[in-house]
Amino acid sequence: MKAFSSVGNALMVNPELEAKPSMFICGNDAGAKEQTRAILTTLGWETEDCGAVEAARAIEPLCMLWCIPGFLRNDWRHAYRVLR
Secondary structure, eight states, X not given: OBOSOSSOGGGSSSOOSSSOOEEXXXXXXXXXXXXXHHHHHHTTOEEEEOOSGGGXXXXXXXHXXXXXXXXXXXXXXXXXXXXX
């Protein structure tokens, strides 16, 4: 399972933002995904399932994208959200 690669530790539990953020996950074990989804829900996140473990390659660069505003503004309290 892959999760929590696009947010800093200050927001991992009960992120206090304007809206509930999205956490991107991927993996090959359906049971592990459901457990991860339950944990994320408890911690205050919406889960975006990106599919099999191969999606980790696409999720990982989100960490670099997340770091840019942090370094530019010294503000690390932000996260992504999928809007529909």
